[in-house]
Amino acid sequence: MKEGVVFTLFLIALTSACDTINQLFLKSAINSLTAPSGNILKIAKFIFKLILIPRVWISFLFSIISLCIWLFVLSRADLSFAFSADSMHYVFIAVASRFVLKERVSFRRWLGIVFIIIGITIISFT
């Protein structure tokens, strides 16, 4: 592993964690409303109700933090490396879905997660 890769991976983990928190808050806010169906008017009303929920603003705040850290990452790492390593958010989201949202995560998903972890490990050594 090249010098600095560990720190870059740490920063990528940080953006992924912020992304995950962002998704969890958004999902939990969306879950508190009934999903819209059909026309654009109903969807617009749904989005309007959604942005009034404070959790959506927390989610938005985390996506801004995530963007700022991502810019630090891009200033120091190859895009081809950083974007691939950012796939670790799939790992975080699956773990958080299982333990925070109490969703069922299938065997195939866990298998996919193992593949992603192997992939990130390989690119970290290049």
Place this chain on the structure above:
Amino acid sequence: MIKKRLTLKILIFLIFSDILETLTHLLFKKGALTQDHLDINTVSAGLTFLGGVFSSPFLWLGLVSVLCTFIIWSAILSKIDLSVAVPIASFSYILIPLSSALFLGESVSLFRWIGVIFILVGVFFVSLSTKESEVSLR
């Protein structure tokens, strides 16, 4: 709720959203490269860096691209299931290293491509789903 099958029109939209996502990250990278990244070890150096990046037009073009991707993605998801859309959208895991090599002059080794393939297979497994109940928000 059963949604419509993948049509050529939706596929074109999906490829377009992949290209837009790639463009977003190329623009962000370009924006980040406008600033000197060395010696960011204090908060004020970090803020100076961010201030510089946020005053770069590349970053704002990138954000416009994010907004466009979001709108197209929402339109796609109103037509097909997330479990169909995500595996096709993960084409950007190939597109980004490819365009990094082409437009940013990065060298992408065979070893790195192997890692990318592993990630791609992983993302496929994670996102492919037949049950609507298993579909979660991206």
